[in-house]
Amino acid sequence: xxxxxxxxxxxxxxxxxxxxxxxxxxxxxxxxxxxxxxxxxxxxxxxxxxxxxxxxxxxxxxxxxxxxxxxxxxxxxxxxxxxxxxxxxxxxxxxxxxxxxxxxxxxxxxxxxxxxxxxxxxxxxxxxxxxxxxxxxxxxxxxxxxxxxxxxxxxxxxxxxxxxxxxxxxxxxxxxxxxxxxxxxxxxxxxxxxxxxxxxx
Numbered sequence: 001x002x003x004x005x006x007x008x009x010x011x012x013x014x015x016x017x018x019x020x021x022x023x024x025x026x027x028x029x030x031x032x033x034x035x036x037x038x039x040x041x042x043x044x045x046x047x048x049x050x051x052x053x054x055x056x057x058x059x060x061x062x063x064x065x066x067x068x069x070x071x072x073x074x075x076x077x078x079x080x081x082x083x084x085x086x087x088x089x090x091x092x093x094x095x096x097x098x099x100x101x102x103x104x105x106x107x108x109x110x111x112x113x114x115x116x117x118x119x120x121x122x123x124x125x126x127x128x129x130x131x132x133x134x135x136x137x138x139x140x141x142x143x144x145x146x147x148x149x150x151x152x153x154x155x156x157x158x159x160x161x162x163x164x165x166x167x168x169x170x171x172x173x174x175x176x177x178x179x180x181x182x183x184x185x186x187x188x189x190x191x192x193x194x195x196x197x198x199x200x201x
Contacts, residue, residue, distance in 0.1 A: 038131075041083040041092040042159060048090070048097050054078075055101040056089075058164070060108035060128040079129040082106055084160035107131065107163035109155050112172050119190030123173075125155050127163045136189020141173075143195045151195055 053065035062069040062078060069075055082100065083092050089100040100106075111126040115134070123135040133139040139156050146152040153165040153173060165173065177186045177195060185194040 038080045038082075038158065039092075041081055044092050044094050044097075046092065046094060046096050048099075051099045051101075054091065054098065056103065056106050058103040060164075076129045079107070079131075082161060105154055105162045105164040107157055107161065109163040109165040109169055112169045114176075117189060120187060123176075123186070123188040125163070125165070125169065127157060131157055131163075133157055133163075134189060135191075135193070137191050139189075140191070141186070141188070141193040143193070145196075153195075 053063075055063040057063065062075050069078075078091060081091050081093060083090050084106075089102045089106060090097045091100055107127040107129060109125040110128050113124050115122045115124055124132060125135060126132050133155055135141055135155060142154050142156075142162075144152040144154070151170055151174060153170055154162040155165060157163050173186055174195075177184055179198050180192060182198045183194045184196055184198050185192050187193075
């Protein structure tokens with residue numbers, strides 16, 4: 001099923017004029033999509049068309065006007081045209097841009113495997129929309145302290161878009177952690193990412 005058809009199914013309650021404009025924009029956007037991976041949204045600067053009720057929940061689920069978008073193919077396509085601007089998240093096509101509310105991070109890292117690189121171990125993380133990133137200088141890990149006092153890691157996917165690391169993957173990261181000069185952290189891709197001061201553990 002084509003992207004426009006998926007869009008129409010999920011936007012059935014839109015005003016007829018708004019739906020027609022959305023279809024026009026997304027049809028044109030299809031022509032600019034690469035065969036795989038995200039679209040070149042950094043090259044597009046269309047007019048801002050407002051808020052149409054899109055939201056990404058803390059668990060990575062996408063919603064439109066309160067209803068979950070249940071088709072994985074549509075979620076992946078939306079994820080491929082997501083961009084982080086200075087003051088908001090937006091979905092971008094060559095002809096239009098709409099805002100997206102993000103509760104925490106736009107993606108969720110749900111799986112990890114360990115590869116052996118030239119500079120040592122490399123952590124490869126897969127997101128809920130099947131992006132795969134190899135943790136290192138270009139895809140950094142950052143750690144925050146959650147409400148319960150535990151680690152809350154994030155991995156940079158691309159262009160200011162981060163993935164919250166799932167609980168299962170967080171436990172795997174902690175298991176691989178090590179102490180260096182009083183800091184507990186983890187190595188990947190030749191870089192060391194600090195989780196916390198050893199005295200704070």
